[in-house]
Amino acid sequence: MKLKAPESVFSSASFCPGCGHGLASRLIGEVAEELGIQHSLVTVVDVACCSFNIDYWKFDTIMAAHGRDIPTAVGVKHVRPGSSVLAYMGDGAAYSIGMAETIHAALRNDNICVIVINNSVFGMTGGQMAPTTLPGEKTATSPKGKDPTRYGTLSGVELLKHMDIAYLARGELVGSAGMIKAKKLIKSAFQHQLKGDGFSLVELLSPCPTNLNLPPVKARDFVHNEMTKYFPTGVFIDKGGVE
Ligand code: SF4
Numbered sequence: 001m002k003l004k005a006p007e008s009v010f011s012s013a014s015f016c017p018g019c020g021h022g023l024a025s026r027l028i029g030e031v032a033e034e035l036g037i038q039h040s041l042v043t044v045v046d047v048a049c050c051s052f053n054i055d056y057w058k059f060d061t062i063m064a065a066h067g068r069d070i071p072t073a074v075g076v077k078h079v080r081p082g083s084s085v086l087a088y089m090g091d092g093a094a095y096s097i098g099m100a101e102t103i104h105a106a107l108r109n110d111n112i113c114v115i116v117i118n119n120s121v122f123g124m125t126g127g128q129m130a131p132t133t134l135p136g137e138k139t140a141t142s143p144k145g146k147d148p149t150r151y152g153t154l155s156g157v158e159l160l161k162h163m164d165i166a167y168l169a170r171g172e173l174v175g176s177a178g179m180i181k182a183k184k185l186i187k188s189a190f191q192h193q194l195k196g197d198g199f200s201l202v203e204l205l206s207p208c209p210t211n212l213n214l215p216p217v218k219a220r221d222f223v224h225n226e227m228t229k230y231f232p233t234g235v236f237i238d239k240g241g242v243e
Pocket residue numbers: 014015016018019020021049119123124207208209210211
């Protein structure tokens with residue numbers, strides 16, 4: 001008897017080829033399994049490209065209003081203190097529309113993990129210039145390159161560096177060494193939450209080939225060679241030394 005093939009094995013939405021989101025999603029899944037939190041983890045995703053994770057993860061996942069992942073995650077943590085809680089978003093949500101939420105959760109040292117995918121543009125809405133766009137970088141709304149005399153480049157990690165939080169780190173979703181390091185950073189952030197240390201934020205520099213108008217390999221090189229000049233990678237806060 002001929003078996004009927006499913007209508008589609010793919011979800012209706014997916015990350016573009018070469019996008020870093022899929023890599024981060026996988027690393028988060030691996031970390032959750034290794035820490036044994038896969039059945040209690042609650043993830044909150046933003047409405048932007050990261051929202052596709054609703055189709056990929058089998059965790060309990062909530063989609064928050066744009067830029068409101070962090071307060072939603074904080075609310076979940078209050079009602080389910082035994083759950084690990086992750087707020088997953090892009091740089092637009094974390095450092096633009098949701099900047100106040102990011103800062104105030106850090107000020108309160110809320111015991112949640114935040115993962116920010118920084119690709120230097122507003123991805124889902126068409127690649128507009130973002131606070132994280134590099135000086136001179138061409139985007140849909142800065143076709144001649146971002147004018148640094150008018151627009152600064154914001155490092156959310158720099159803003160949080162001197163705050164009393166549990167963990168702060170930045171990695172890059174580039175190459176095997178970058179992936180291994182990124183996974184370690186994600187794991188450390190969750191370990192801090194499990195210890196009850198408070199707010200952890202991991203920023204992951206990520207290629208967005210579609211909006212950079214670059215093939216995936218060149219988009220990856222842009223992250224590694226250009227973005228890291230403005231957004232250096234490393235561990236900046238590690239309260240109590242989980243690493
Ligand atoms: S638009 Fe950019 S960030 Fe969004 S899925 Fe495509 S490559 Fe990834």
